[in-house]
Amino acid sequence: MPSLSPTSPSVLPSAARQGRAAVLCGLAGWVPPRVVTNEELSRRLDTSDAWIRTRTGIGQRHFVEPGQATSDVAVEAGRLALRSAGTDAVDAVVVATTTPDRPCPATAPVVAARLGLDGAAAFDISAVCTGFVYGLASAAGLIAAGVAGRVLLIGADTYSSIVDPDDRTNAIIFGDGAGAVVLRAGGPEEPGAVGHFDLGSDGANEEMIMVAAGGSRQRTSPGEASREERHFSMRGKEVFRHAVTRMTASARNTLALADHKAEDVDHFVPHQANLRILRSVAENLGLPMDHCVSNVESVGNTGAASIPLALADAAARGAIRPGDNVLLTAFGGGLTWGSCFLTWPALAQPGLPHDQGEELAS
Amino acid sequence: MSTTYDQLVGIVKTLHNAPAELFAPEATFAQLDVDSLTLVEISMRIERDLGVTIADNELQEDLTLDATAQLIDSKLAQ
Secondary structure, three states, X not given: OOOOOOOOOOOOOHHHOOOOEEEEEEXXXXXXOEEXXXXXXXXXXXXXXXXXXXXXXXXXXXXXXXOOOHHHHHHHHHHHHHHHHOOOOOOEEEEEOOOOOOOOOOOHHHHHHHOOOOOOEEEEEOOHHHHHHHHHHHHHHHHXXXXXXXXXXXXXXXXXXXXXXXXXXXXXXXXXXXXXXXXXXXXXXXXXXXXXXXXXXXXXXXXXXXXXXXXXXXXXXXOOOOHHHHOEEEOHXXXXXXXXXXXXXXXXXXXXXOOOOHHHOOEEEEOOOOHHHHHHHHHHHOOOHHHEOOOHHHHOEOHHHHHHHHHHHHHHOOOOOOOOEEEEEEEEOOOEEEEEEEEOOOOOOOOOHHHHHHHHHO | OOOXXXXXXXXXXXXXXXXXXXXXXXXXXXXOOOOHHHHHHHHHHHHHXXXXXXXXXXXXXXXXXXXXXXXXXXXXXX
């Protein structure tokens, strides 16, 4: 297993953690106003509301309008997260995304500029649906190393830009959206201090989840890319098996590092891939489903945005309260996976991500 | 002692809602309306509870419950 085990000498146990930590101090989510229901999809694809709900737990998703890019949704979530943190200045902006505005440059600098965060360090994280957890670890590193005192981390994706609308398998699963957090320098024992982390990858299975064309491999190869190669593809059955296995192991590793047991977890917040993956993982961990945070019914799989959107949704509903133990676990293309344990801090209560979508549309 | 067939039916019933009268040794997964992802869930549960590894291509929708139980038994005997 390439994943770091809790006994790996490079990972410090709880007692060895000291000094500066990254503390969660702002949270928000935003989804574009346009709702795409299962019923709408079933008008042009061979599917139905019942079929989609039974197999995925998804009832609807949100799509950007033609011409809108990932930076557009990232800016909305970022602005709301800064407001939630009560700040208008950060030292770094990190955008976790699989659907950057362009292959070059990164999306984070334009997001920073549009938020008025001139001069802030800005870069993207590319870890597909694990991007937010990788981003948290990177932001925590920037803060622990003293490179930044405050970081805006945004998970943002517009899967509607890479999924073939006629691909019945994937078109029903994915939606667009963004979720963002603000992290500040603080102490490792404060509520909201992020970490312990477990991160891992398995590149031998890179073809399980991919957009084959558009990168250097295809661009230096003769011939034009096919329509299939230009769109997102996923080998569902294999991904399901790997997702359940890796997410279960990663969650367990992180709990061991944090010196906690599954029963200490008040809220398990997994990447919102598909309700059946979440159920399987929660069951493997021995967690009752009412401890599993899910908003997949209303937004679908939103990639790197899914965990912060689920957190924002749960926090807005008052489901997650200060002092609660929260375990984040993600899995995505790469393959990549990761988990993070934290105790929930007192935050300004965010609005519901989709309510804000509607508000901005009016 | 429960047979492999009984254990298999127990696993399928936990993961999939189908009318009880459809469960019979000669019923295929397709007849029970079990989709491909549920087949993965079933094979992972067999692996966990019975200690037998089944590859995704071994558990097909046209396989009967009886044939699946025999597949598990043959692996248990190895």
